[in-house]
Amino acid sequence: MRRPAELRAQAREAAGFTAAVLRALAGDRFLWRLAWRNVWRNGRRAVIVATAVAVGIAGVVLSMAINFGMILQMIETAISTDLGHVQVHARGFQDDPGLDRLLGDGGRGGIEALEGLAEVRAWAPRLRSEGLLSSARASAGVRVLAVDPAREARITSLAGSIVAGEYLDGARRRLLMGEALAERLHVEVGAKVVLSATDARGDLAGEAFRVAGLFRTASLELDRSTVYVRLDEGQRLFQVGDTISELVVVARSREAVPRLKAALRERMGGDVEVQSWGELAPVLEYFVEIFEQMAWIVYAAVFIAMAFGIANVLLMAVFERTREIGVVRALGMSGPRVVGMVALESVLLTLVGLVAGFALTGLGLVLLRDGIDLSPWAQGLNIMGVGATIVPVVRLADFTTPSVVAVLTALLAGLWPAVRAARARPAEALRHV
Amino acid sequence: MPLELRLAWRNVWRNPRRTGLTVAATVFAVVLVVFFVAMAAGLHEKMIEDSVRLHSGHLTLSGPGYFANRTLAQHVRLDAPLRGLLEETPGVRGWAPRVIGFGLLSRETDAQGVALMGVDPEREPSVSSLADRLTRGSFVSRERPHGIVLGERLARNLGARIGDELFLYSQAYSLETAADLYRVIGVMKLPDVTLDRSLALVSLADAQEFFVYGDRVSEVAVLAEDADAAPGLAAALQRRDPAVEIHIWSELMPELVQFIFIDDAGMYILLVILVVVVAFGILNTILMSVLERTRELGVLLALGLRPRAVFRLVYLESLLLAGAGLALGLAVGIPLVLWFQGHPILLGERMAEAYELFGMEPLMTWKLKPLNPIGSAITILGVAAAAALYPALKASRGRPVDALRSL
Numbered sequence: 001m002r003r004p005a006e007l008r009a010q011a012r013e014a015a016g017f018t019a020a021v022l023r024a025l026a027g028d029r030f031l032w033r034l035a036w037r038n039v040w041r042n043g044r045r046a047v048i049v050a051t052a053v054a055v056g057i058a059g060v061v062l063s064m065a066i067n068f069g070m071i072l073q074m075i076e077t078a079i080s081t082d083l084g085h086v087q088v089h090a091r092g093f094q095d096d097p098g099l100d101r102l103l104g105d106g107g108r109g110g111i112e113a114l115e116g117l118a119e120v121r122a123w124a125p126r127l128r129s130e131g132l133l134s135s136a137r138a139s140a141g142v143r144v145l146a147v148d149p150a151r152e153a154r155i156t157s158l159a160g161s162i163v164a165g166e167y168l169d170g171a172r173r174r175l176l177m178g179e180a181l182a183e184r185l186h187v188e189v190g191a192k193v194v195l196s197a198t199d200a201r202g203d204l205a206g207e208a209f210r211v212a213g214l215f216r217t218a219s220l221e222l223d224r225s226t227v228y229v230r231l232d233e234g235q236r237l238f239q240v241g242d243t244i245s246e247l248v249v250v251a252r253s254r255e256a257v258p259r260l261k262a263a264l265r266e267r268m269g270g271d272v273e274v275q276s277w278g279e280l281a282p283v284l285e286y287f288v289e290i291f292e293q294m295a296w297i298v299y300a301a302v303f304i305a306m307a308f309g310i311a312n313v314l315l316m317a318v319f320e321r322t323r324e325i326g327v328v329r330a331l332g333m334s335g336p337r338v339v340g341m342v343a344l345e346s347v348l349l350t351l352v353g354l355v356a357g358f359a360l361t362g363l364g365l366v367l368l369r370d371g372i373d374l375s376p377w378a379q380g381l382n383i384m385g386v387g388a389t390i391v392p393v394v395r396l397a398d399f400t401t402p403s404v405v406a407v408l409t410a411l412l413a414g415l416w417p418a419v420r421a422a423r424a425r426p427a428e429a430l431r432h433v
Numbered sequence: 434m435p436l437e438l439r440l441a442w443r444n445v446w447r448n449p450r451r452t453g454l455t456v457a458a459t460v461f462a463v464v465l466v467v468f469f470v471a472m473a474a475g476l477h478e479k480m481i482e483d484s485v486r487l488h489s490g491h492l493t494l495s496g497p498g499y500f501a502n503r504t505l506a507q508h509v510r511l512d513a514p515l516r517g518l519l520e521e522t523p524g525v526r527g528w529a530p531r532v533i534g535f536g537l538l539s540r541e542t543d544a545q546g547v548a549l550m551g552v553d554p555e556r557e558p559s560v561s562s563l564a565d566r567l568t569r570g571s572f573v574s575r576e577r578p579h580g581i582v583l584g585e586r587l588a589r590n591l592g593a594r595i596g597d598e599l600f601l602y603s604q605a606y607s608l609e610t611a612a613d614l615y616r617v618i619g620v621m622k623l624p625d626v627t628l629d630r631s632l633a634l635v636s637l638a639d640a641q642e643f644f645v646y647g648d649r650v651s652e653v654a655v656l657a658e659d660a661d662a663a664p665g666l667a668a669a670l671q672r673r674d675p676a677v678e679i680h681i682w683s684e685l686m687p688e689l690v691q692f693i694f695i696d697d698a699g700m701y702i703l704l705v706i707l708v709v710v711v712a713f714g715i716l717n718t719i720l721m722s723v724l725e726r727t728r729e730l731g732v733l734l735a736l737g738l739r740p741r742a743v744f745r746l747v748y749l750e751s752l753l754l755a756g757a758g759l760a761l762g763l764a765v766g767i768p769l770v771l772w773f774q775g776h777p778i779l780l781g782e783r784m785a786e787a788y789e790l791f792g793m794e795p796l797m798t799w800k801l802k803p804l805n806p807i808g809s810a811i812t813i814l815g816v817a818a819a820a821a822l823y824p825a826l827k828a829s830r831g832r833p834v835d836a837l838r839s840l
Contacts, residue, residue, distance in 0.1 A: 052713030059706035132537035141546020198544030308458030309714035
């Protein structure tokens with residue numbers, strides 16, 4: 001069996017050649033100057049290829065930025081309207097939420113654990129259950145959130161989402177509901193509604209409330225089926241004493257969440273569940289993952305399309321210069337240096353396009369800095385929990401990934417023409433017109 | 434074959450390598466466009482079909498005002514003329530009457546607000562897939578009065594098992610209190626999280642008794658041949674019965690229509706970018722071939738060929754180039770999509786959860802619509818035509834004297 005040995009020898013040879021190419025590129029500034037001049041030999045052609053690369057890159061980076069802006073907004077909306085960064089519940093609450101799994105004593109154990117943690121920006125207690133809300137004309141099943149109005153205002157955007165009436169204050173028996181729910185029940189601010197629910201002892205309880213205000217958020221689910229009442233009134237309605245369902249905590253930043261979660265877990269022990277937003281709504285994290293996979297597919301597709309164009313131009317350039325390359329070979333320029341020169345030409349050409357593309361991207365980002373207004377399609381966005389204005393968001397990776405892929409594409413596309421050029425036998429090439 | 438076409442065809446193949454690369458780039462773009470458009474079409478059709486079959490139907494008939502108010506006060510009587518209308522109108526694949534109200538369902542200390550839907554056990558499967566979604570127990574039936582079927586999450590939140598007795602409380606049609614006991618006979622797994630948490634089914638007769646509703650129903654859901662046939666069927670039904678209120682799926686689920694629009698917009702933007710990148714390749718190839726032939730084109734002009742003919746010649750070349758790429762691309766792309774159409778891909782667990790959020794089965798499907806390849810063809814040829822303008826103008830504008838003097 002000579003095959004493996006042959007393959008090994010070939011691989012060694014290829015590695016040796018590559019090293020020689022790299023050595024040639026590293027040690028010779030003249031080669032760089034030559035490649036740069038070759039790029040601009042046919043200016044029109046170079047500009048067309050660079051434009052194709054620039055348009056492709058700017059288009060892809062901007063579309064991805066808009067997409068990512070949408071996903072970030074979805075996460076931020078979920079966190080700022082409802083989830084918070086970390087939630088603390090009694091053990092087993094997530095599997096079976098009910099009035100029999102509550103944090104006793106107003107969640108004092110949890111609150112004490114929170115005090116003094118540097119990562120905590122704000123926290124709020126909530127009691128949550130289900131109920132039936134009836135107006136004079138209709139009724140609907142609702143999720144009831146009993147909150148401390150002042151604290152809730154610090155952890156969610158609820159207070160800022162009021163579009164009619166007022167936020168909860170000291171007045172008794174007031175509730176907030178989504179605008180969409182109010183429409184369905186045909187009620188307005190000030191109307192009387194009856195909230196019926198089963199209390200902790202299993203008895204049916206009902207109480208009349210007045211609509212204090214209506215809210216509109218980017219979450220259709222919240223707007224359609226959630227009402228907010230004051231914590232003490234919720235505790236009385238559900239007959240749960242001073243217990244609560246959850247403590248919602250907002251961290252100083254999203255990056256501090258893992259540390260905050262770990263610290264809370266350590267301080268509070270095993271009787272409670274401490275979960276981050278990603279654990280409470282795993283789907284949000286999948287979206288980021290799916291987005292990242294999709295971005296690679298898109299980059300790959302556009303760059304492959306670009307590669308054809310780059311290879312084509314390089315190939316033409318090499319053919320035009322068959323005679324010239326023959327001359328430099330005859331004058332003693334080594335194979336690795338010729339390959340290095342052509343590959344470098346390909347990379348430089350692509351980099352020109354890349355830089356122009358990033359300039360275009362920057363221009364686009366400046367133009368779109370106030371966001372794109374998609375209000376005609378607001379409902380479609382709201383089912384995803386996204387508001388009507390989308391601000392593109394770019395990350396460092398949006399520039400590094402296309403740069404790396406562009407250089408790789410240029411190298412691959414330049415390889416064939418480069419090797420062709422290096423293989424030319426000087427005698428034949430010189431005979432070529 | 435006319436002379437110009439023959440000339441153009443030969444010019445295209447003058448440099449086979451260059452032409453090959455350009456055609457390959459076009460083929461690549463065409464295949465991607467056909468593939469992704471079909472993937473989106475498959476996804477969207479599936480979203481519509483799943484939502485329609487989940488419960489809404491392709492269209493609903495209801496009493497005036499039900500769509501805007503959705504309360505028991507708006508109703509339609511399921512009498513002989515209405516039954517006749519549904520039985521006799523061609524294009525009705527299935528219909529099912531429903532009573533829809535809200536209630537509070539409780540068991541011991543757990544309580545949940547529910548959407549209570551009374552369904553006709555015989556008719557319901559002709560429209561919705563609710564009966565197929567049963568994971569335990571049995572569906573509502575005439576034989577088992579006061580039986581209730583719950584969504585899985587609803588059952589879990591209530592801690593209810595098959596055979597448990599639940600207390601249902603609501604407001605009747607007369608606005609008096611309605612309350613009764615029901616026994617859990619089945620649990621169904623619904624792909625829509627909100628529905629799974631809130632939908633409870635009882636038989637139509639039970640619901641009419643509970644809400645003191647007589648022979649009234651809230652709506653009749655109708656299944657048409659497919660989503661595209663819904664508007665036509667709605668118009669036909671409306672002609673026969675002007676009094677009844679009819680809404681088709683796009684009105685019942687406007688957010689779905691908007692979602693599809695946004696999703697499509699995002700995809701088309703990316704595909705246009707791809708096609709533009711390929712168009713620059715075509716532009717470059719044609720331009721190079723024109724510049725190489727400056728002298729030759731100068732000779733043609735000097736011999737008396739009109740500039741317009743030279744323009745046509747170069748233009749034909751780029752259309753041939755794009756056409757070749759398009760034909761090959763469609764020849765690869767269409768069978769590829771047709772194969773995927775017959776072999777949907779089951780998604781992994783994580784993707785599946787994201788799909789469930791939108792109430793969809795976790796299947797990736799493809800659907801080739803006739804407009805898809807036609808649209809791709811028009812786009813590619815249009816962009817190629819635009820890209821060829823510059824080289825063609827350049828070729829026809831040259832002065833023969835200058836051209837002959839050049840190398």
